[in-house]
Amino acid sequence: MLVECVPNFSEGKRPAVLQALLDAARRPRVRVLGLSADPDHNRAVMTLAGEGADVVEALFDAARTALQLIDLRVHEGSHPRMGAVDVVPFVPIDETPMAYCVQMAQELGGRLGSELGLPVYLYERAARSRDRVNLARVRQAQFEDLGAWMADARHRPDYGPASPHLTGGAVAVGARAPLIAFNAWLSTRDPHVAEQVARAVRGSSGGLVGVKALPMTTPSREEHPVQVSMNLVDYQKTSMPMALDLVRREAARYGAQVVRTEVVGFLPLEAVIESARYYLQLTDVTAEQIIERSFWTHRLGEEP
Amino acid sequence: MLVECVPNFSEGKRPAVLQALLDAARRPRVRVLGLSADPDHNRAVMTLAGEGADVVEALFDAARTALQLIDLRVHEGSHPRMGAVDVVPFVPIDETPMAYCVQMAQELGGRLGSELGLPVYLYERAARSRDRVNLARVRQAQFEDLGAWMADARHRPDYGPASPHLTGGAVAVGARAPLIAFNAWLSTRDPHVAEQVARAVRGSSGGLVGVKALPMTTPSREEHPVQVSMNLVDYQKTSMPMALDLVRREAARYGAQVVRTEVVGFLPLEAVIESARYYLQLTDVTAEQIIERSFWTHRLGEEP
16 A cells, blocks of 8 residues: 655755665665755655555664764754654555554654654654644654653653654654645735735635645746645645635635646645546546556556 | 557457457456447457557457457447457557557557458558548448458558458557547436537537537436537547536537536546646646656656
8 A cells, every 4th residue: 555755854955964865765666756955944855655664664764864864963944843853744645544654654653762762753643642633732842942841741752762862852753644735826916915815715714624825925926926825734625626716716806816826746646536526527537547547556466 | 658459359249259358468567457348239349558569469469369269251240340350549548659559550560460361451640541540431341341342452451461351351450549438417308409519519510629429318317318428539639628618608508507427438647637737727737746646657667
């Protein structure tokens, strides 16, 4: 069963360290889909995909390398972080159940705790208590404050020692639905319109469940610099068509239209199929009907 | 490079023969996606996919088996046919160029002619003259009249002998774009509306290029039995959204709406992506962004 994994490492500057992390993760059955490093944040995000067990192996080796090469005592960057390997979410691909991703998070978490001596917090769908579902509540402390924060019995990790790793801090390992970064440019130059639309659309202010939205200005797009930047965190509940239709309606209140959209990064096949289903009234179409996919399944060794 | 192949055999009744054709085509690197046999037509359509060379091998063996087990001198069925293997279209999958499918048609055609003594006509995108582009013009003669028809010098085959195979007739081998069988049910019970809509939509009567359309009544769907049944023969020119939007507009002239659509059989990934692109204004989205697809490419042994 296939999973995606998107580990965040606290290193965004030293090319040799980034290369070592990549080398540690690489193996024949795991595909490295991307590595994006930000020197200001001093942080890198790697995207891997493969069978669960292979990805756990890749992550374990990359985490060990991170502990060897990253020392948070001398790490500076604008992004908050509590660990050398900071966050490790497992994400289902295709028809992989979420429960399998939770299991992979537990397997990796167990090994990071016992073999590398790293405190591990299970979060989001892998969380074992309600106060660990939200990643922001798990990562309250910066590395520098982690010892004091962990001393509180409520902050005992799910795996590993009850105090921080000397140089590597602690890590949050979890399971979550795929996230779609979906942006819509508006026909107006007024950032205030994007602000109003984003507020109407995002779940936290009364809009759609599973939608985060912020107004953005992208000066490099001279003609239409104003954008509503969305994260769809549960596209099976709130799809791209549902989010975009609300953006279009709200923008229309201010005489603005959507001129173009984009998806940044990856997109689950099911999200594209759901868009076709929605607009084409193609109620029963399934991924099995996509000829490339049937071939892909075959290549993984399944029998028809 | 992946191709789909959809050979038509003149056998729709004898299970042992159908099984023998399947057995001949099957091999580890070729996926048999389907076999549908029609006893009234006395004809079967097989769908295969795989690397071009593997699919050519599979087709060659299936054609040899067809010549061994099917004798057109005693074949009866309601579907016109000129050969035991009647038509063999190669269809690109994913980013495979059409020129590669033409090459596969030539390779298979050459072998069927020289090794099995079967006259071969290259058609559609593989055609070597304008009068062989349209399959209907290549298959003008039934098996029974084939000898006379082939005696005309204009009907000399592209490969193989200049007269029919004694029991197996002749075969049309070609390359074509994927075909999408796309049906739309209307909110009316009046078949006349579907007739009007189909006429407005299909290319042959002034509608959209690459769209064939017929009115159909499906009594099993009691609530909405009336359907516009379409074949999109070049979805990169005329997409599902373009065809459906015209169906919706034309139906509206008669106070009818589209209540539901379906795709029968397979669908290229690009057709689904194009639908998302069209309706979501997602101008630049590509197949590379679909996470499952990137993994699938990897499994085929390509390096990132």
